[in-house]
Amino acid sequence: MTKVLAENIIKRFGSVTAINDVTIEFKHAELTVMVGPSGCGKTTLLRMVAGLEDPTSGNIHIGDRVVNDVPPWHRDVAMVFQNYALYPHMTVFDNIAYPLRSRGEPKSEIKGRVEQTAASLGLGHLLDRKPRQLSGGQMQRVAVGRAIVRRPGVFLMDEPLSNLDAKLRVEMRAELKRLQEDIGVTTIYVTHDQAEAMTMADTLIVMRDGVILQAGPPQTLYDRPDNVFVAGFIGSPSMNFLPCRYEGAGCLTGRGFTYPVPPPLRAPVEAAGAQPLVLGIRPEDIGVNPQPGPADTVLARVYMLEPLGRENLLTLEVGDVMIRALSGPDIAVSLDQTVALNFLPERVRVFDRTAEKALYPDA
Amino acid sequence: MSKKQRQRLHIALSVVVTIGVAFFALLPLYWIVLTSLKAPGTEFRLPIRYWPDEISLEPYRTILGPDFNVQRAILNSLIVSTVTTIGALLLASLAAYTIARLRFTYKWSSLLFIQVASMLPPIIVIAPTFLIIRSMGLLGSLPGLIIPNMIYNIPLSTWLIASYFAGLPFELEDAAKVDGSPPLRIFRQIMLPLAAPGLFSAGVIAFLGSWGEFMLAFTISMGLPEAQTIPVAVQGYTMAMQRQWTWVAAAIVLSLAPVIVLVMVFQKWVVQGLTLGSAKY
Amino acid sequence: MKKLELREPTIAVLFLIPAIVGLLLFYYYPIGHTLALSAYDLSHTAELSPERFVGLQNYVEVLQSKQFWSSIRFTLFFTLVAVSLELTLGMMLALSTYWVWGRLTGILRAIIIIPWAIPQIIQASIWRWMYNTDVGLIGDLFVRVGLTDAPPLFLSNPSLARWAVIVAYVWKGASVAAIFLMGGLALVPKELTDAAKVDGARSWRRFWTITVPMIMPTILVTLLFRTMAGLQIFDIIYGLTNGGPGTTTETLSSFSYKYYFKFVQYGRGSAYAVVTFLLVLIASVIYIRRVQPHFRFKGLGS
Numbered sequence: 015m016t017k018v019l020a021e022n023i024i025k026r027f028g029s030v031t032a033i034n035d036v037t038i039e040f041k042h043a044e045l046t047v048m049v050g051p052s053g054c055g056k057t058t059l060l061r062m063v064a065g066l067e068d069p070t071s072g073n074i075h076i077g078d079r080v081v082n083d084v085p086p087w088h089r090d091v092a093m094v095f096q097n098y099a100l101y102p103h104m105t106v107f108d109n110i111a112y113p114l115r116s117r118g119e120p121k122s123e124i125k126g127r128v129e130q131t132a133a134s135l136g137l138g139h140l141l142d143r144k145p146r147q148l149s150g151g152q153m154q155r156v157a158v159g160r161a162i163v164r165r166p167g168v169f170l171m172d173e174p175l176s177n178l179d180a181k182l183r184v185e186m187r188a189e190l191k192r193l194q195e196d197i198g199v200t201t202i203y204v205t206h207d208q209a210e211a212m213t214m215a216d217t218l219i220v221m222r223d224g225v226i227l228q229a230g231p232p233q234t235l236y237d238r239p240d241n242v243f244v245a246g247f248i249g250s251p252s253m254n255f256l257p258c259r260y261e262g263a264g265c266l267t268g269r270g271f272t273y274p275v276p277p278p279l280r281a282p283v284e285a286a287g288a289q290p291l292v293l294g295i296r297p298e299d300i301g302v303n304p305q306p307g308p309a310d311t312v313l314a315r316v317y318m319l320e321p322l323g324r325e326n327l328l329t330l331e332v333g334d335v336m337i338r339a340l341s342g343p344d345i346a347v348s349l350d351q352t353v354a355l356n357f358l359p360e361r362v363r364v365f366d367r368t369a370e371k372a373l374y375p376d377a
Numbered sequence: 378m379s380k381k382q383r384q385r386l387h388i389a390l391s392v393v394v395t396i397g398v399a400f401f402a403l404l405p406l407y408w409i410v411l412t413s414l415k416a417p418g419t420e421f422r423l424p425i426r427y428w429p430d431e432i433s434l435e436p437y438r439t440i441l442g443p444d445f446n447v448q449r450a451i452l453n454s455l456i457v458s459t460v461t462t463i464g465a466l467l468l469a470s471l472a473a474y475t476i477a478r479l480r481f482t483y484k485w486s487s488l489l490f491i492q493v494a495s496m497l498p499p500i501i502v503i504a505p506t507f508l509i510i511r512s513m514g515l516l517g518s519l520p521g522l523i524i525p526n527m528i529y530n531i532p533l534s535t536w537l538i539a540s541y542f543a544g545l546p547f548e549l550e551d552a553a554k555v556d557g558s559p560p561l562r563i564f565r566q567i568m569l570p571l572a573a574p575g576l577f578s579a580g581v582i583a584f585l586g587s588w589g590e591f592m593l594a595f596t597i598s599m600g601l602p603e604a605q606t607i608p609v610a611v612q613g614y615t616m617a618m619q620r621q622w623t624w625v626a627a628a629i630v631l632s633l634a635p636v637i638v639l640v641m642v643f644q645k646w647v648v649q650g651l652t653l654g655s656a657k658y
Numbered sequence: 659m660k661k662l663e664l665r666e667p668t669i670a671v672l673f674l675i676p677a678i679v680g681l682l683l684f685y686y687y688p689i690g691h692t693l694a695l696s697a698y699d700l701s702h703t704a705e706l707s708p709e710r711f712v713g714l715q716n717y718v719e720v721l722q723s724k725q726f727w728s729s730i731r732f733t734l735f736f737t738l739v740a741v742s743l744e745l746t747l748g749m750m751l752a753l754s755t756y757w758v759w760g761r762l763t764g765i766l767r768a769i770i771i772i773p774w775a776i777p778q779i780i781q782a783s784i785w786r787w788m789y790n791t792d793v794g795l796i797g798d799l800f801v802r803v804g805l806t807d808a809p810p811l812f813l814s815n816p817s818l819a820r821w822a823v824i825v826a827y828v829w830k831g832a833s834v835a836a837i838f839l840m841g842g843l844a845l846v847p848k849e850l851t852d853a854a855k856v857d858g859a860r861s862w863r864r865f866w867t868i869t870v871p872m873i874m875p876t877i878l879v880t881l882l883f884r885t886m887a888g889l890q891i892f893d894i895i896y897g898l899t900n901g902g903p904g905t906t907t908e909t910l911s912s913f914s915y916k917y918y919f920k921f922v923q924y925g926r927g928s929a930y931a932v933v934t935f936l937l938v939l940i941a942s943v944i945y946i947r948r949v950q951p952h953f954r955f956k957g958l959g960s
Binding site for chain 2 (some may be wrong): 664665666667668673674675676677678680681683684685686687688689691692695713754757758759762765766767768769770771772773774775776777778779780781782783784785787788790792793795798829833837838840841886889890892893896897910911914915918919924927929930931932934935938939942955
């Protein structure tokens with residue numbers, strides 16, 4: 015059992031606080047993805063697990079021991095770096111063999127394990143090449159091979175796919191995910207790409223400004239975001255936000271629209287009273303009606319229409335806010351036309367605008 | 378003017394410029410080679426001849442003969458330059474690695490301490506150095522020359538090698554640490570091999586520098602042939618033989634041949650090395 | 659068995675000790691010693707058991723001597739003229755390697771680099787022969803071109819000797835400056851000059867508005883190095899004129915050396931050396947102040 019526990023971690027660089035009292039457990043054999051904008055502290059946290067940075071305070075546990083004073087070369091971790099960090103003067107074979115040699119494994123065993131690892135990654139024919147003779151995807155595989163060859167207790171990946179082109183990135187992410195499932199090693203994965211995070215994670219951690227905003231299964235973060243940032247960060251195209259207030263009579267009112275509060279949210283919204291609020295709705299949960307009727311309460315002007323083939327992406331102006339909606343491919347609207355919008359009531363989320371917190375009935 | 382004409386003009390002007398630069402840069406060397414190939418005594422004949430009438434190897438035969446110690450001086454220079462270079466590279470690469478890569482509180486003060494030394498004119502250290510070498514009983518010996526020379530080369534070599542180390546990706550060291558190597562092994566197995574081009578550049582520059590060093594070599598050699606480097610010997614011949622310029626010229630040519638070959642072969646490294654330290658910002 | 663395993667700060671200390679000790683022994687201790695010697699009367703003794711403490715008297719005597727003022731004047735004149743020439747010629751040479759027809763670039767670079775490799779003292783010998791009064795190449799060229807009727811006495815006419823030394827020195831110095839500047843030019847992104855071309859800037863304007871500002875740090879570093887080299891000039895003086903005729907081409911360094919090893923007056927020699935050191939120090943400080951805003955040693959900051 016190799017779980018990793020970061021406990022009350024604070025990290026300061028001079029006067030800058032990179033990580034502000036974070037406690038999080040990375041479960042055994044799971045793939046945990048840390049995602050967030052650059053500078054949110056995700057890479058710093060990863061490097062502390064590796065031992066490449068020391069926490070200013072707090073403890074890192076790997077398995078059952080506190081590893082704060084254990085240097086990286088004695089921690090049972092392997093890491094894949096953003097720029098792969100292949101040793102340029104060594105062949106592919108020597109690169110993959112390096113962690114085994116560093117730990118003094120017997121020569122006979124090294125050869126077998128390197129060849130086996132290389133074969134499983136489709137690198138068998140490249141063992142004599144130097145890194146500069148490889149393509150980006152091949153370098154990526156060598157970096158992975160170097161990390162898995164010694165069967166580490168923890169596998170750390172720092173934006174491993176960000177240097178690949180878009181097509182390869184999608185392929186590799188499936189491959190990495192499958193590999194992780196097969197070898198069943200506790201994995202911490204850092205990325206700034208929310209799509210990558212969603213697709214790969216068993217557990218997803220969203221960070222911002224050195225704190226964890228929400229952690230849980232990706233679907234939970236998608237369906238039930240705790241706050242405005244997570245709601246906007248997860249999902250693409252991202253969630254729309256319409257500033258509004260609760261003005262009694264069961265309705266949310268914003269500039270250019272009123273919307274009846276969905277019944278399950280009535281209690282928390284009423285409790286919030288006259289606070290400034292935000293209504294959140296994902297583009298795929300908006301129905302667009304080209305012929306507004308008298309009963310429609312949300313009207314919008316069509317600003318732009320982008321056909322994506324399978325569907326159309328509409329940019330719409332509600333009051334003075336631009337929002338986006340996905341509609342079927344055969345919708346007939348023209349620019350500047352007024353349309354009516356229907357929000358799926360069970361998919362509407364309401365946030366407290368000041369605290370940026372989501373309002374849920376059971377909270 | 379058509380494009381083709383302009384191009385032709387450019388080529389023609391380029392040839393003119395190259396020949397012009399070659400004329401000024403190489404004229405002194407041409408002149409000394411020409412003199413070294415004249416029969417002794419004929420170098421003072423008037424009018425001056427710009428082309429060889431007849432080639433005589435007599436000056437070389439004489440200067441390499443038993444009355445002179447050119448071979449010994451060249452050998453001394455080779456020994457001094459080689460040992461100095463190896464020693465300086467060794468000391469400098471350790472210091473450079475520390476300064477460029479290690480986490481260390483006194484990094485900046487160390488850098489300052491080393492680099493300030495490079496700004497000190499040799500004249501201010503020459504007399505005490507002479508006294509130190511004398512008290513070590515090494516006057517008139519090669520070790521007495523090599524030891525201070527090695528130290529004189531530390532600041533520049535450290536600067537060049539540190540620039541090179543600083544340019545290597547930090548991820549490599551991180552990767553090696555996670556792969557299970559402690560810092561000392563990372564230095565040996567990863568960083569030092571990767572810095573080889575930088576070390577090589579610094580080495581060529583240190584070698585050429587100590588080959589041509591005069592003040593220290595002249596002072597420490599005490600006029601003893603067994604401790605004279607080739608520049609000291611050539612300077613001595615120049616002073617002593619104002620009427621035998623063919624011999625002096627032959628000695629000069631012999632003293633220059635190794636460095637010119639070295640520079641031509643390693644031209645790329647020299648330029649890279651010299652610009653490494655000066656142009657990085 | 660647990661192998662000895664050193665952490666970074668320990669390694670840092672171990673790695674630095676050899677270099678630091680070496681520099682202490684052969685740079686910092688000697689400077690202190692020289693400063694100390696300059697405060698003693700050490701004439702007529704090679705033994706350096708300090709005979710008599712005289713405080714600043716050596717400096718007072720040096721400052722009162724005509725020789726000192728002529729040598730400092732020549733040292734400064736030499737440095738100013740030589741550095742200006744080196745930078746101008748060096749820049750022209752460096753630019754020419756970029757300007758010439760592609761196939762000639764390599765040859766031109768090889769030619770430019772050769773004088774750099776020639777030891778200064780050997781260079782002095784070569785130029786001594788070139789300046790020879792009877793059969794010197796330079797004198798002969800002067801006559802042929804019609805500048806003079808008879809070959810001038812380059813090394814024995816005081817006003818000519820000054821220039822003769824400078825020309826011989828600049829022959830190599832321009833090569834050194836050119837190598838530095840070529841490195842700087844290599845760092846100017848081609849898109850930048852291309853952009854300026856597209857914007858319609860003529861080559862002269864491109865040079866002053868794009869190239870020069872881009873390589874300013876290199877220019878300043880080259881200036882610093884060449885100025886320092888000029889202020890401490892010794893080899894070429896020693897080999898070419900040995901300070902003559904009279905003392906017209908004596909520099910601070912060459913005088914200092916004479917006081918040390920010819921007249922065996924360590925106190926006086928040290929005073930000259932200290933003045934040389936101060937000049938170099940002043941020049942360095944001025945330049946470094948100007949260079950610093952441009953100058954970042956990559957990777958050292960973290």
